[in-house]
Amino acid sequence: MSDTPFRQVTIVGLGLLGGSIGHAVQAFLPGTTVVGWDADAGVRAQAAELGLAHRIAESAETAAQGSDLVIFCVPVGAMDAAARAIAPGLSKDALVSDVGSSKETVAAALAEALPGHHVIPAHPVAGTERSGPDAGFATLFRNRWCIVTPPADADPALSARLVAFWEALGARVETMDAAHHDKVLAVTSHLPHLIAYTIVGTASDLEQVTQSEVIKYSAGGFRDFTRIAASDPTMWRDVFLSNKDAVLEMLQRFTEDLTELQKAIRKGDGDVLFDHFTRTRAIRRGIIEMGQDDARPDFGRSDHNGAKESAG
């Protein structure tokens, strides 16, 4: 595999993910030219100033011109419109990919909007609670997983180049089919976000406990939820709508389990609670053993390090 799997990449959508790809390609793939495009003129101007790309395209129609890789970094619900907008400049040989958090819907939307083109969706499991062009940075993908979901008829050579691209940006790449991706992410990401958004909303609606008390004593556990619930609202609205079936299925299971614990609390059945709480420790141990959460300073970004106590 060559050091520059793609000669020129167009990034469509210059928020946290798109901006980070722009920084990362310039930092780690010096042989690749980066072209940026965003439907929002203000974002384009900001991106130019921030140097997120070698150049910002002058129009959607020309954005994909000359690129052998086009990555859509827009909310899942905006993929279709973005694909149609850049279609006129898109070469038949170019590879089309994306960074969306749900994959079956995106794969279908891109394939329909760009018939006859090569589409291999991907999902870098990376992000922060910040959003916007100025939130991006070159090392966002370092040591993070990127899941590539090639359709059954995808060209293996193109898949391999996409894998090489993400590896060059520092990611660890896994390949799976889109439907399985959507189930895995429904439980590891989408359901946790839905729960976090819910509980933060519940807390802000209380009458007997003030919002400032909620904030003040948030270190008791609530704080971790607020971090998750600060993610980009548009992105997450689209994730839930596009991965509806898997999310609703996981939610159904979660609700059943919660009802069981609720019943145990109401009945004062300490054994049920104790057994459940003991069982969940095993998963945590697995995460620590797999190095998915540790104190290595370069695992996270130093400017985002912080306390992670959980206090009663």
Next chain:
Amino acid sequence: MSDTPFRQVTIVGLGLLGGSIGHAVQAFLPGTTVVGWDADAGVRAQAAELGLAHRIAESAETAAQGSDLVIFCVPVGAMDAAARAIAPGLSKDALVSDVGSSKETVAAALAEALPGHHVIPAHPVAGTERSGPDAGFATLFRNRWCIVTPPADADPALSARLVAFWEALGARVETMDAAHHDKVLAVTSHLPHLIAYTIVGTASDLEQVTQSEVIKYSAGGFRDFTRIAASDPTMWRDVFLSNKDAVLEMLQRFTEDLTELQKAIRKGDGDVLFDHFTRTRAIRRGIIEMGQDDARPDFGRSDHNGAKESAG
């Protein structure tokens, strides 16, 4: 206020909290003698080795002898037995306190077990996912809130000494009544823990997604829940049983809110989702503005710093 609000403190229960108090008193209140006691002989031996106290008492009956402060650092459900065990050695002038996460039940249990004694419960909102005598450290309480809940008939001078004690250990102290404490903590701590325990259990029971996949892709949001759900099972069982009414009330509200979002997903109502997700960002901003979560290196402990990305 003197530099040593208490001449001798007995710590009953030498786990994470008790051990940390032992370290902290020795570090920050050099004029105070620390006596340790734990019902478990193995823990007593370990505590002696770790130097959690100046001396480990030889029996429960003598543990409180000569102390003007006795702090119970045992699970909420074990307060009663621990109080009765040390009662023989307890002076009528000594102040009795604790570190439990629910306060109305504890206040009642201690008052009943130790009639005629001064009882002022407290709750340092601090902890880590680790437990046991070797998990403690002197700076656990630094810049963390400690909520003191004096009963209506408490001696104000004793309250003031307890406040001074916690401030000397680095905590920021607030005073409120026990019932209000229990409502505040039900939402900022107990409900988040219950939710986290639930979702981690749900994830580990799936058939279509393997446990190793859940662990591998946990950076998408799930990881933060596992950290919370790794807390001590005995402690948390007791918290839910002892703060049952407040927890069930918060849980009821949470379930209503979750049902609303579930319905929005099922109906494909993006506006409801977007509005909700936008609203929850305000709480997060409040937490950052109040300095309850930031990048100052001394806010958390350096050995527990780590990544806090939330990734889709």
